[in-house]
Amino acid sequence: MTTPTSEQKIVYTLTDEAPFLATGSFLPIVRAFTSAAGIKVETSDISVAARVLAGFPERLTEEQQVTDTLAELGELTKDPSCNLIKLPNISASIPQLKAAIAELQSQGYDIPDYPDEPSTDEEKDIQARYSKVLGSAVNPVLRQGNSDRRAPPAVKAFARKFPHSMGEWSKASRSHADYMRGGDFFSSEQSVTMEEAGDVRLEFVDKDGNVEVKKTVALQEGEVFDSMFMxxxxxxxxxxxxxxxxxxxxxxxxxxxxxxxxxxxxxxxxxxxxxxxxxxxxxxxxxxxxxxxxxxxxxxxxxxxxxxxxxxxxxxxxxxxxxxxxxxxxxxxxxxxxxxxxxxxxxxxxxxxxxxxxxxxxxxxxxxxDGKVKDTKAVMPESTYAxxxxxxxxxxxxxGAFDPTTMGSVPNVGLMAMKAEEYGSHDKTFEMSQDGTMRVVKADGTVLMQHDVEKGDIWRACQTKDAAVRDWVKLAVTRSRQSDTPAIFWLDAERAHDRQLRLKVEKYLKEHDTEGLDLRIMGYSRAIRTSMERMIRGKDTISVSGNVLRDYLTDLFPIMELGTSAKMLSIVPMLNGGGMYETGAGGSAPKHVQQVQEENHLRWDSLGEFLALAVSLEELGIKNDNPQAELMAKALDAATGQLLENNKSPSRKVGELDNRGSHFYLAMYWAQYLAEQTENADLAARFAPLAKALTENEAKIVQELADAQGQAADLGGYYHPDMAKVDAVMRPSKTLNDALAAL
Amino acid sequence: MTTPTSEQKIVYTLTDEAPFLATGSFLPIVRAFTSAAGIKVETSDISVAARVLAGFPERLTEEQQVTDTLAELGELTKDPSCNLIKLPNISASIPQLKAAIAELQSQGYDIPDYPDEPSTDEEKDIQARYSKVLGSAVNPVLRQGNSDRRAPPAVKAFARKFPHSMGEWSKASRSHADYMRGGDFFSSEQSVTMEEAGDVRLEFVDKDGNVEVKKTVALQEGEVFDSMFMxxxxxxxxxxxxxxxxxxxxxxxxxxxxxxxxxxxxxxxxxxxxxxxxxxxxxxxxxxxxxxxxxxxxxxxxxxxxxxxxxxxxxxxxxxxxxxxxxxxxxxxxxxxxxxxxxxxxxxxxxxxxxxxxxxxxxxxxxxxDGKVKDTKAVMPESTYAxxxxxxxxxxxxxGAFDPTTMGSVPNVGLMAMKAEEYGSHDKTFEMSQDGTMRVVKADGTVLMQHDVEKGDIWRACQTKDAAVRDWVKLAVTRSRQSDTPAIFWLDAERAHDRQLRLKVEKYLKEHDTEGLDLRIMGYSRAIRTSMERMIRGKDTISVSGNVLRDYLTDLFPIMELGTSAKMLSIVPMLNGGGMYETGAGGSAPKHVQQVQEENHLRWDSLGEFLALAVSLEELGIKNDNPQAELMAKALDAATGQLLENNKSPSRKVGELDNRGSHFYLAMYWAQYLAEQTENADLAARFAPLAKALTENEAKIVQELADAQGQAADLGGYYHPDMAKVDAVMRPSKTLNDALAAL
Structure with missing residues (x-):
């Protein structure tokens, strides 16, 4: 048996709203199970409230003070042992932030109001501190790697058995996609790879030769820099x-x-x-x-x-x-x-x-x-991805329509690290106010790229860092090897950017043992066609794609295969070796919290957490040579499969099985699998009593959980609930709690 | 200067109807020009009348007797020096044959009537002799090779300058092709390659185990044999x-x-x-x-x-x-x-x-x-090619629609030799009269392939000979090299037959120097898609295809590119090294003859003959190291280009330029080019007077040719015209005749 080391640690994020409440029920189960495999599960609070409080330590009592957990997690992402389960959190708008501030103030935290129009230095400082909490503040800090998204086997099996509806296709359908055949970003794209690190200036030159520097960007050696306009x-x-x-x-x-x-x-x-x-x-x-x-x-x-x-x-x-x-x-x-x-x-x-x-x-x-469905021209001006x-x-x-009961899968390995490609272009996008030339100029005056533009044209530049590409290639090879699945790099020979990337892919593929792997490079049309042809024959094909395609494909294929993209595993293998396991693409679900407050029924589906935890455990097992962790992962996957198959996911209606009941079933199946497996007798013995207790008390526990529903629940706060109250609300079954405690 | 040898010979076929009449005008020009390059042009009469007469030598006077020219040509195809220009001939139906017999009888040929229902041995013999003349009797004898079809540069240039109309395409068009998704030939195809020569039996086994041998087929070593059913x-x-x-x-x-x-x-x-x-x-x-x-x-x-x-x-x-x-x-x-x-x-x-x-x-x-055009479901049951x-x-x-002014070309190298593939399957196709099993069995009893069939199913077998495939691969490599054009072998990994062929292609490609060539193997969908993507960018791609695809593609692409497939060069490089140059896909045009008889205007377009002759000369020049022949070919191509550009093709209306006038212009441009070129001073000097004479007398000759039109013309026969009368009708310009004679 492996001795637990300080590295065998999973960090589970505490976030906001429904996922946070679900954690109140699920985490005790997780901890009970994992401790048996010598794995520590720590939490890290990255809720809006925690991030607000972290901004004003000097205004809080020592007891009230919280550490800057997001910054800590940011550090953790650089640690090769990082193993982080990231639940959905609030990307706060200003009204949400103000509500959180008000709630915290009412709980006795002496934090300042949000200054809408700051005038004094102090107010400006306050606004600056709050601005760090606004919007999508968490993902950029934590997503320090590329993207690995796939349909977990249990989810795929569920879709095969209980297929979602798919509309029939007429061979005479008039529907089609339409896109520009010239004049768009695709048509004008230029791309260079930096031979050495250095600054480039994005300059506008007007008709009289006057130069305006729009922005200066520091580029790394080997960085790919694109410019284009519409x-x-x-x-x-x-x-x-x-x-x-x-x-x-x-x-x-x-x-x-x-x-x-x-x-x-x-x-x-x-x-x-x-x-x-x-x-x-x-x-x-x-x-x-x-x-x-x-x-x-x-x-x-x-x-x-x-x-x-x-x-x-x-x-x-x-x-x-x-x-x-x-x-x-x-x-x-x-x-x-x-x-x-x-x-x-x-x-x-x-x-x-x-x-x-x-x-x-x-x-x-x-x-x-008229509320009727009709054939449609789907207009997507930019032809690149349309x-x-x-x-x-x-x-x-x-x-004809895809058949979820027989179709294969298209997992994705996406280039995402370091704000790759167009998704990092916001600060380098300009709408032209007059005719002239936009150009990208090196510090020494060398013009790398230029475009003649007219008033109203949209010009933009994008960056892709060499290290990100190198890691992406590695991830693609790893995933292809691990899943024994062919992988296609979606790189279009007609795109300037993709031609640069192709050189890197060919270079970095040589760093790996690709013997026996089926790795190909194809343009987008051929790549999707090939993937679909394989898919309808039940075969899987990994799409290895850029950042925008990552985003598009991880909705497109999952929606065909599974009816939703929310059931996909979403993993961020960090550049430095660690891993983040994201759950639930569905946001943090404020309406779910309302329902709990009103009638104590939580319809949040923790499927994403189950899947993420299984991969987290598996990775941890592989990295630390901990077969127990791997077995725990295997057992959890099996339990998730059983849960889906037996339809023990939360219902939307009060009185029926909710998030907590679903957790109970997961725990029961998980324990049963561990008790019955023969790989590890020690674990089997340890989980046998729990399996027995849960199995025998199934009806009783389900009843206790159902009895808790029906009346208003007090959480002691919305953004910053009372932990004891949450615990009481989310763990109402004494029988279940006792059984877990006995483990 | 190369001395003419016995090999430097072109055989020009005399056929029927319009092409034959056109030959009356064109051949004297050809002979005048080619003799200057030391090339002999012989004729070979394969008209229906000649073939009829060849069947009954014993009933004719010595003077009336003709040799079996088709059999002679059949022998010639095996000669490496074979250089044959094949014009369209009549594939005679029984009514046509009877009319030819009657005409010959009226001309004093003592040949028997066609016996509709032969009873005596003599009648049966007569019918048997006549049956050799019926239907498509010429092509199977002469097409002793694979197929090389392409758009000649002059024709392509003409289409670019004077594009044919192309209907616009709506992105919302409902039109589509539809085909079976199972149960067709494609789905059931099985294929084997014979390890050694031997007979196979095509057997039907009924439900009681009774065996009926439908046919026995002798197969060669390396022959591919397919079976399939619908x-x-x-x-x-x-x-x-x-x-x-x-x-x-x-x-x-x-x-x-x-x-x-x-x-x-x-x-x-x-x-x-x-x-x-x-x-x-x-x-x-x-x-x-x-x-x-x-x-x-x-x-x-x-x-x-x-x-x-x-x-x-x-x-x-x-x-x-x-x-x-x-x-x-x-x-x-x-x-x-x-x-x-x-x-x-x-x-x-x-x-x-x-x-x-x-x-x-x-x-x-x-x-x-209602006479209006509408979106359509094009139903083609067999999915193989649909x-x-x-x-x-x-x-x-x-x-959108293809643009003839910018599009590239898709020439074809087709597997045609030795009745390859489905086009040789007629005698091995059976409609099942009851349920049972169809199987292909070797002489030793080994079952090579079998299918369970039901009453009404259509079962068939096809043969493809190894030598034909080997030559086809060679032709593909040669064409790719000569034209510096990428070539795609259209072989579908999902087709049993194509998988067998692919092995052969891979094997035989090794026999050639393919260094620097772009040769690929693709399934049909990808092959056509790739070809079209290149085509709209103005790039050419050779399709290297099987026999049915040859037939389909050499209509499909030419019709898009040129508006017709009749303007394609159609070459049959013989297995033994010779070459046949076919002209005019439009048949032998009986209506054209009527017009000549009524108003002495021949609207037949000899473009096919011009093109075929140029390739014939070029090949002859290359094979015999005769640069003069090559120069003649180049000059002829240039002349054809000029003819097209100046719109000197025949008009359909009496009084306007007809076939003879078009020949005059060709001769003039051809002579002008030769007189002006500087590659060969000798030839330039020889053609200068002719160029001068024709150029100076252009108006006069055109007038003489026009004057001949307007009244009925006597040809002395339809199937067997009087040669002197044809000569008089087809060569009415004394000025032109004198100028040619002076050469």
Missing amino acids: SAKALDSFFERTLQECKADGVMWSLHVKATMMKVSHPIVFGHAVRVFYREVFEKYGELFEELGVNPNNGMNSVYEKIKTLPQSQQEEIEEAIHACYEHRPEMAMVDSVKGITNLHIPSDVIVDASMPAMIRNSGKMWGR RIYQEMIHFCRTN | SAKALDSFFERTLQECKADGVMWSLHVKATMMKVSHPIVFGHAVRVFYREVFEKYGELFEELGVNPNNGMNSVYEKIKTLPQSQQEEIEEAIHACYEHRPEMAMVDSVKGITNLHIPSDVIVDASMPAMIRNSGKMWGR RIYQEMIHFCRTN
Whole structure:
């Protein structure tokens, strides 16, 4: 038996809302089980409240003070022994932050109010400290590696046995993807690899030769640097063409962008779509809209909001002008046909990586104004990645909808580390205010890349660090080897960036033993086609992709295979050797907390935690040569499989099995497996009594858990609940608690 | 200067109808030019009349007797020095043969009548002799090699400058190809390679174990032998599904087979379609139809013909029943909407290799009953090759119609020698009369392949000889090298036959120097996709394909590139080293002859002859190290290019430039090029006077040629015209004749 060492440690994050409450029930089970295998499970509080408190130590009593756990975890990610289970946390908006502050103040924490408009130095300091808590503050600190996402065997088996619905495909479907055939980022992309480290300047040169340095970026040796632009004129013509085609063909029009992630470029693209669709409105009321502060990049919602200040008659006139546009424009896909919310209402409503798989799953159709589903032109201006959707549409049109009961899987190894590629481009994206030249210039004055641009064009640069690529290649080889699965590097010979990457891939593949592995490099169209052809024959193919494709593919394929991407394993093998195991793509679920507060029923599904923990244990076992940990992992996977098969996932209805009941069943199956296995007699003996106790008391425990439901529950806080109260609410079964304690 | 040797000889075939008349004008020009390069041009008469006369030497006077030129040419194909220009000839039907006999008899040839129902031994002998002249009797004797088809540079340049019309493609087109997903030949194909020569028996074993030998086939060592079957039940369900889908989707239904070439299997497939479409009619009148001798394999035409013997009222009843079917069936594509001739009328009306390119060129649409074009489901039951059309439809749907002004070319190297593959399967195709097993058994009793079959299933076997494959590989390497063009072997890893072929290809590629060549092996879908992706970027890609694909691809791509496949160079490099240069895919054009007889205008376009002659000269030059021949070839190609560019091809209208005028211009451009070139001063000097004479007399000659038109022309016969009369009709310009004679 392996002696526990200080390295055999799992860090389990305490976060917010539903996942945090679920942890209150699940963590005691985890600790009971893992301690038997000599594994310590520590917690780390990265809730909004903890991060707020960490910002103001000097204002708190010694007892109230908390350490800066996020910073600590950031350090931990550099430790090769890092083994971190990361649950969903709140990416706080300002209203959420203010609510958290108020709650903490009411609990006696002397923290300052959030200064909306700071004037004094002190207020500015306060705002700066709070700003660290805002938005997506956790992932950038913790995601110090590339991405490994896959469907766990238990989840795949569940989908095969209980397949989700898939809309039938007609071979005569008119639906298709449409994208620019020139003038987009894809067409203009240039890319260089830095021979040595150094600064580059992103410069705009106007028609008179005046140079404006937009930004200076420090680049590493071997770093790939791309620049590209989208022509505003080409974009507008493209939108006009797509609209006219839809009108002529009687096909619905829909726009798919990712304004949330590509948060500088895509809202601008969205704004162009709004201006072209409602061309007459913007031509007639353009000046008025400017006065009112209408920003088409925020969607038609912005128009409706801003014109509310106008006299009623003028509002009606504008609304009539808007309605007049619908006469000569094609039907537009609706986000909510009941409420009349169109595709152009709010830029974040239709997010390509979720909306396109949904459309494809739904027979290639979207919802029209009349609430009926219709064939659709899916408009995705940037052609780089849009082509993969056209491939899948063609494939389904020819071969029919995918069959979840027989289809193979497409796991992903994604280049994510160090803000790779377009997803790190926000601070290097510019909308041109005049005609001229954008160029990338080395410190010595060498012009690396340049583009002639026009007013309104969107220019951007992206970085990809050599170390990230090298690690990504390694991860791909490792995953291909471990899973005995062919892997395809999705690198398009027609993309400047991908040609640079291909050189690196070929170079770094030589660092590995690839004997017997099936590793290929293909353009996107061929890669997805090959993967789909294998998939419908039940074969798996790893997609080894860049960052945006990672994002898209880890929704696209899981939604076809599993009906959701939330059931995927999401692992971040850290650059330095550690690992982070992310759970639940579904956010932190505020509505779930409401239900607990009102009727003490938690419908949060901890499947993600089960899966993450199993991989965490497996990795820990492999790294520390701890076969017990590996056995625990195997047993947990088996238990998860049984849980799915027996449908012991939480119900949405009060009185029925909830998150806690689901945890009980997991514990029972887990213990049963360990008690019955013959690999390790010691563990079998240790878990036999627990298995017996839980099995014999199944009805009793389920009843105790059910009895707890039905009335309001007091958690002692929302952002910063009382731990004792949470414990009481989340562990209401004495029989279960006793059985665990006996272990 | 090379001395002419006996090998430096071109054999020019004399055939029938329009091409023969054109030869009357063109051949004197050819002879005048080639003799200057030391090349002899001999003729060989393979007209129907000559072949008839060759059959009855004993009944003719010594003067009347002709030699068996076809047999002589057959021998010539085995000679490495063979250089044969083959013009289109009549594949005689019985009525045509009878007309030829009558004409010869009237000219004093004592040949017997054709005995329709021979009873005596003598009559049987006569019929046997005549049967050698019937049908496609020439190609099997002469095509002793694989196939090399390509668009000549002059033709390609012409298409780029004067592009043919291409229908626009909508991205929302509903058109698609549909094919069986199981139960077809593709799904059941088995294939073996013979380790040693020997006989195999094709046996049917019934349910009681009784064995019936259907056929015994002698196979060579290394020969590939395939067997496969199409399930009648699966075929019927497939047709029913496609009909229901069309009805539901509002898309037109059309059937595409090749009953002319796959003359056993495809008429049966066609018959199934007829029976399924008009299910109620055949259910109700099945017995009556059988009595009447209705054969659905001959199309609905057979029904209409046969019911004519019935009382009027019964005819009307059946016609009403037929019309009732249209109520619940989808709209069917029409062959002739004016005459009401549907897709199911006559099996040879819609021939897949011509009809599918036409549909794709026509925006993916076919003609409906109302004479309007509509989106269509193109039904091609056998999935083996149908998938390439679906790929092209998808491609056009995504990327728009091909652009003849910029697109590259897809030349073909086709496996054709020794009746390769399915095109040699007619005598080994059987429709099952009962359930049982079909098997292929070696002489020693070893069962090589077997299939469980049901009544009505179509079973067939195909042969591919090793020597043919070996030569095909060599031809592919040679063409890739000579044209500096990548070549793709279209071999599908999912096809049993292709897997056998792939082994041979890999083996035989090693016999060649492939250094620096881009030779790849791909499945059909990927092969066509790759070729199209290159094509729209202006790049050429050789398709190296099997026999059926050869047939399909040499229509499909030329129709996209050139608007017709008739302008392709069609070369048969003989297995023994010689070469045949085929001209004009458009048949021998009886209507053209009528026009000559009525108004002395020949609209036949000799472009095919120009192209074939140029390659013939080039090959002859290379083989005999005769640079003058190569120069003549280069000059001829240039002249052809100029002819096309200046639009000096024949007009269809009397009084305008016809075939003879076109020949004059060719001669003029050819002479001008030779006179002006500086490679060979001797030739330049020799052709200078001719160039001068023709250039100076252009108007005069054109006028002389025009003056000859307008009244009836006497050719002294149709099948066996008078040579002197033909000469007089076809060479009416004294100025031109004198100039040529002076050379």
